Amino acid sequence: MPLQAQRLGAALGEELPLHSSLCRREAPAFQQAIRGGAEVVVACTQEKKLFAELGTQTEGAVSPVRFVNIRETGGWSRDAREATPKLAALLAAARLPEPEPVPTVTYKSSGRLLIIGRLDDAERAAALVEDVLDVTLFTQGGAGAQERRYPVLGGRLDGLTGWLGAFQLAWTPANPIDLDLCTRCNACVAACPESAIGLDYQIDLARCTGHRACVKACEAVGAIDFNRESEPQTESFDLVLDLRGQPAFAQHAPPQGYFHWDGRDLRTLLKLRELVGEFDKPRFFVYKQKLCAHSRNEQVGCNACVEICSAQAIASEKSRQQIKVNPNLCVGCGACTTVCPTGALTYAYPRAAEQGLKLRTLLATYLQAGGRDGTLLLHSQEKGQALVEALGRSARLGQAHGVPANVIPVALFHTASTGVDLWLSAIAYGASQVVVLVTGEEAPQYLEGLKAQMAVAQAILHGLGYTGTHLELLHADAPAALDAGLRSLAQTRQLLPRQPARFAVAPEKRGTLEMALDHLIEQAPQRPESIALPPAGSPFGSIAVDKDRCTLCMSCVSACPASALQDNPQLPQLRFIEKNCVQCGLCAGTCPEDAITLQPRLLLTPQRREARVLNETKPYACVRCSKPFGTLKAIEAMLGKLAGHSMFQGAALERLKMCGDCRVIDIYSAENESKITHL
Known part of the structure; x- marks a missing residue:
């Protein structure tokens, strides 16, 4: 080099x-x-x-x-002589302190393996791991060997849940043959006149006509009983090997310890053999319920994290106004933190502040060393890293151009773990582009989430006059595709802030976004009053209130998780602070009059941080004491709806025009007058 x-x-x-x-x-x-x-x-x-x-x-x-790797990432490239700024940046980042430790999640496995599938296939797989693992088979047809070497379960599989060290199998042994008692003597198979018993030692009840010759043939062992009650059963396992065509878990990221095997790739069995003992993984997320915009008053607002999770590790608990994340199922992709508009879910491996420090160090060193048009290439530390290194080796052999001098590779635990806050911070720090390399290992919903977030960030940059494409998804699954994609990036130019930012990424997502926006707005070539944002995934915006419909009931105020909507204790007013709004939609979903509409946008005027009145009306004064106790519009609407009701006639209707205190006094006075009249 x-x-x-x-x-x-x-x-x-x-x-x-x-x-x-x-x-x-x-x-x-x-x-x-x-x-x-x-x-x-x-x-x-x-x-x-x-x-x-x-x-x-x-x-x-x-x-x-x-x-740190500077060889495949730039030293082996046709641009190697111009790559000194990038190499300096990589060396500077390598000298940063190690990220602080995070809490861990522990799995314990004693090697209890459940194999589900045809009996013959399951027995062949079991023979390859039985020296390490304690194997149990769940038969799904097929023909077993004459010798019974493993415990065999059979019947109707009702459910499979759990994770490494804690799988729960639920099944109903709805078959007359007890596989624990069966000796596989095949006497029942030979005796059955309908050939209804297979070599998996299960009876096809649709073919059986009730001769019961099998019962007589098995009389000495007593393994066949047509009168046995089928009671649901459960059993625990540490690992699951599923040989069926349709896997038990349909999600993109199945639980740790579960393997769906085609019977060919022996690496799966090698992984199984290693999963005995105690294992730790990082607790990848931090959840702050007070920031969560998921639900209020049994209404669901923001559901982005639940929808994007490929491991089904996030569930709604709207009755408790929160979500629940199962750390045992979480695979650490970070996609939930990327789409979370409030920062209620934050990525912890590494933390945002540590990741921000790395990006700032890379870009500051790159610029100081004379680098220009720096592009951050965010890739996974497994398949993405392997692809970047393969490209470097191809360049060394003269078969590819290699990683361009202005492209700085940055390894992430997962490519979905960074979002609009870090991307805009990187642009503010002086990055020309932020490119996320996707290699086919990502779940489809991750790509949709990344596209939506990039569309929001790009709309902000274009609205501020920063021309060019600053954020891009690069799809590549081979060195040649990556080489072509990186070379096409070098042909575009982007307008950047005149001066790079120096702020530190904050622990809170919204705080980081505000600092990045402040710098980008300050340096912007143009500054319109507002920027329209895509409706999907926008973390900023306003709301429009239909004043003809709104009764100022303030249901939206109680539902707003971000204090964007506020009332006025002194006057019947609905006030709004746009900076706080996260576009969760809880206000619109809660409004009984359907009077609220979301308006995704970024307001650039000082009014964004100030409370403004969305609706107001005259107060309604008590007809008895003249104290205001509601809004004129709300009370008139109530009177209009109840005027024809039999329960609200005469004095009862008049009491609706009174405050709470006067209403009680009037009722009490009426009761006393009635008693006096009766006497």
């Missing part, structure tokens, strides 16, 4: 001792460096295992060691 140590050192603010043949030849230089106490960065990941072992074996080693 054409490395320029002096330029790299200048970009990083220090003189760098550079070793460029580290793989084996300069290993002693690495050992000497880690004894010195200063930070050591190994800018190659191929020999990570070697250097990690050297670190543990080197006496007096005290230096922290970080690893």
Whole structure:
């Protein structure tokens, strides 16, 4: 690689001792460096295992060691001589502190495996894992071996739920043959005149005509009983191997510990064999119920996280005005946090502030080193990372162009884990583009969610006069497709803020959005009064109130989770602070008069942060004490609806015009007068 140590050192603010043949030849230089106490960065990941072992074996080693790949990500490219700013950025990011630990979710598996499928197929699969796992079979037809080597269950499968270490099988043994007692002597098979008994030792009751020859043939063992009551059964397992054509779990991301196997790819069985013991994974999310706009008063508003979750880990609890996230089912995609408009769900692995610091460091170093038109390529740390590295190797062999000099790859745990807050922050920091690489491993709803969020962010940027395409999904599943996609990105130019931002990403999503917007608006080539936003996924907007319908009942105020809608304790007014609105729709769904309509937009005037009156009316004064106790329109509407009712005639109708205190006094007075008259 054409490395320029002096330029790299200048970009990083220090003189760098550079070793460029580290793989084996300069290993002693690495050992000497880690004894010195200063930070050591190994800018190659191929020999990570070697250097990690050297670190543990080197006496007096005290230096922290970080690893980063600059070879496939830019050093092996036709643009390698222009890639120094990018390499400096990658080195700077590698020196950042490790993210703080997050809480973990623990799975415990003792190796109890349930295999569901045809008996012969299940027995063949069991033979490949029985030395490690405790196998139980659930038969679904087929012919079993004569020797019974595993416990066998059979009947109607009623349900399968759970996750690694905690699967629950529910079934009803609705068959006369008890597979626990059956010895597989085949006497019943031979005795049945209708051939209704198969070698899975289950009776086809549709073919059986009641000769009961099988019962007589099995009399000594007693495994067949047509009078046995079929009672539902349950049993627990740690792992499930499903051999059926239709999987038990239809969602894109099935629970950990569940495998749907076609019988060919032996890597599935290798994974199964490894899942015995105790396993930890990060708790990927943080949920703050007070920010959640999911439900109020039994009405569902924002349902974005429930709809996008590919693992069915999020469920609605509208009676408790919240959602419920099952950490055992969560796979850490972060899509729920991306589409959440309020920040009630935030991604924790890493946290937004840590991810923001990384993006700011990458872009600030890149610009300081003289880089231009920097593009962040966000990709997954598994398939996406492998694709980027494969492209680098193809470039080394002269078969591809390689990663362009202005494209900075950034590995994420999952590509759906970043959203409009971090994307707009990156543009504010000086990124020309933010490109999300999708490789086919993403659920379809993830792609729709990312497109919707990108449309919102792009509408804001275009509305402010930042021309060009700043956000893009790049689909690629092979190095050649990635190479072509990255080269097409280099042909476009985007208008950017004149000065890059320096703010730190906040823990709260809305706080980060406000800081990014403030900077982008301040630097904007144009500043209209408002920007219309797409209705799908917009986290900003106003509402329109039909004043002819609205009775100022204030149901919308009690339903609003963001305090965007407010009443006035002194006057019958409905007030609105647009900055707080998250377009959840709870106000529109709650309004008994259907008087509210959502208006997705971004208001750019100072009124966005100020309370404005959406509707107001005259107060209605009590006819007895003259104290205002409601709105003129609401009381008149009530009187109009109840005037013809038999329960509200005469004095009863007149009491509706009184405040609560006077109404009680009037009723009490009327009762006393009635008693006096009676006496």
